[in-house]
Amino acid sequence: MQPQARTQIETGTRTQIRTGPGTQPQTGTHRPGAVIFVLCLAGFMAMLDVFVVNVAFPAIGDSFHSASLADLSWVLNAYTIVYAALLVPAGRFADRHGRKRAFQVGLTVFTTASLACAAAPGLWWLVAARVVQAAGAAALTTASLGLLLTVLPADRRAGAVKIWATSSSVAAALGPVVGGAVVLVSWQCVFLLNLPVGVVALVAARRLVPDLHDPRAARATSVDAVAVVALTAAIAAAALGLVKGGDWGWQGPATLTAFAVAAVAAAVFAVRTKRHPAPVIDVALLRVPSFVWANVTVLLFCTAFSALFLSVVLWMQDGAGYSAIATGLAILPGPVSVPLFAALAQRLVRRISAGTVIALGNLVFAAGALLLAACASADVHYWPQVLPGWVLTGIGIGLALPTMMAAATAALPPERAGTGSAMVNTGRQLGYVLGVAVFVAIIGTLGAAKPGAAPHTAFQHGWWFVAGVAALSAVTGLGVSRRD
Incomplete structure (x- = not known):
């Protein structure tokens, strides 16, 4: 056998990894199902934190009652901004120094920063802790997706990426309910939830996830x-x-x-x-049409999604007067429908193009937002006014999001797996930043929070914005013509 920089020989469930000429192979247990579970668990934790904090947002505002809505929004935006900015550098770090190492470092930082969030004595201390938390989340997110794309056999990668993307939808389903229940104790407990999950994921990763290094990536220029x-x-x-x-x-x-x-x-x-x-954005990947179109579509879709999610949380608590736990239960039906329709999407892409499935999902999502806007009134009634549109958006997310993620990452070369997956997630997080920022700007401009104003008018404008962006995302999604 010719010496190779890296040779992976699979025999049964055992994997031998050669890291270079003249080195002894490392042998470790390679169980794909266990690896997928551990890596998705960490991604689930990072996304659960996002959805739980959204539900806890009003409770955090009550603790820092002198802060404006714009100032409070930085509890969300500081996290997503730093997360988005560090994803690609974190991907490069993972490619150069080992994805398992980056994954473990990210988990440790994220879990420790979660404890700091819970102990924050003031709003801007909390924002600072969220910045550190975001740095850890960037490392663990890119490393986990990069590991899925390199550790698993080629025929299992697309399915694993869809499971990874769907796990965020499960987090969306559990987050509001768990967050609503925990907030009854205190919003600080929302961040303490990450501690046991982080420790379990760290121990499991150490035991179960193989440690693969790519010398080609390690020799690359620093970002x-x-x-x-x-x-x-x-x-x-x-x-x-x-x-x-x-x-x-x-x-x-x-x-x-x-x-x-x-x-x-x-x-x-x-x-x-x-x-x-060594640019932050890998220019070579921008020459792959399906990758580019999928990234643009992810950016637009997540802009619409983040604006919608925050708006519904605020609408239920401020407009309808729901408690945190009642809001969590009210939100549950939408996210619960996501994994069901994600499974349907996986079947559909075997018959029609991924771009068509993505466009269909975005149109359903847009229809849900329009239905929310059409039914909004000063007197909020959950069953006829909120639930139908909210469930429609969940169906759209299930069809669109996992398909977008898989289309963007399934064909990435191994030496660019960390960087490429980071670029996808950067677009995703940029969308979250823009969505929250634009929604806050809309309701702030229309004076939704001022006495005597009509809140549902401002929310209607926000939902029209969501529907328009989702419709545009349906158009760009047609560019993703590749079948997975």
């Missing part, structure tokens, strides 16, 4: 730190301008300065991406 800073500044400044524009005035100097900073930082990022030998 461009200037571009990372520029990307973070662009996202943060744009989000700041959107969130605070209603308070500062859309033509006020502070708002215009924020958008100017975002534009300059984005230009710096674009120039560095074009000239740096």
Whole structure:
């Protein structure tokens, strides 16, 4: 046998990994089902935190009653901004230094930062802890998806990616109920939930997940730190301008300065991406049409999804007067439908193109948002006004999201698995930032929180925005013509 940089020989359930010429092979137990479970468990934990914190959002506001809605939104936005900015660098770190190592480091940081969130004495301490938490989440997310794409046999990767993507939908189903129940004790307990899950995932990863290294990725040039800073500044400044524009005035100097900073930082990022030998965005991957279209579609879809999720939580608690636990139970039917229709989507892509399934899911999602807008009124009635539209959006998510993730990542080469999956998740998190920021801007501009205003009017505008973005995502989704 010719010496190879990395040779993987599978015999039964045992895997031998050669890390280079002249080295002794490492042998470890390779059980695909167990590996998928452990990696999805960590991704589930990171996404559960997002949905639980959304439900806890009003309770956090009650603790920091002097903070405005715009300031409170940074509990969500600080996490998603840093998460989005660090995903690609984290993917490069995983590719260079080992995905299992990156996964374990990310889990440790995320779990420890969760404890710091629970102990935060003030709003901005909480925001700072969320920043650290996001750094850990970026590492564990990219490493877990990268491991799925390299550790598993080729014929199991697409299915594993769909399971990985669907696990976030399960988190969406459990998050509101678990969060609503825990918030009855305190919002701090929301973050303490991560501790036992993180410890179990860390121990299981150490025992069950193989440690594969790719020397080709390890020899790559370090990622461009200037571009990372520029990307973070662009996202943060744009989000700041959107969130605070209603308070500062859309033509006020502070708002215009924020958008100017975002534009300059984005230009710096674009120039560095074009000239740096190891750009943050892997230019080679941008030549794969299905990958590009899937990423654009993920960005648009997640913008619509994050705006819708936060809006329904606030609508149920502020508009209908529901408690946190009642809100969690009210939200449950939508996410519960997601894994059911994700399974249907997996069957459909065997008969029709992935792009068609994605477009169909986005159109159903848009129809749900339009139904919510059409039924909204000053007097909120859950069963006829909220539930039908909310379930429709869940069906749309199940059809669209797992299919988008699989279409974007299934064909990635092994040496770019971490970086490519990071780019997909960067688009996903950018969408979450934009969705929350635009929704807060809409209800802030229309004065939904002011005495005497008509809250349902502002929410209707928000849901029209959601429907429009989802419809646009259906159009871009048609570009994903590849079958999985």
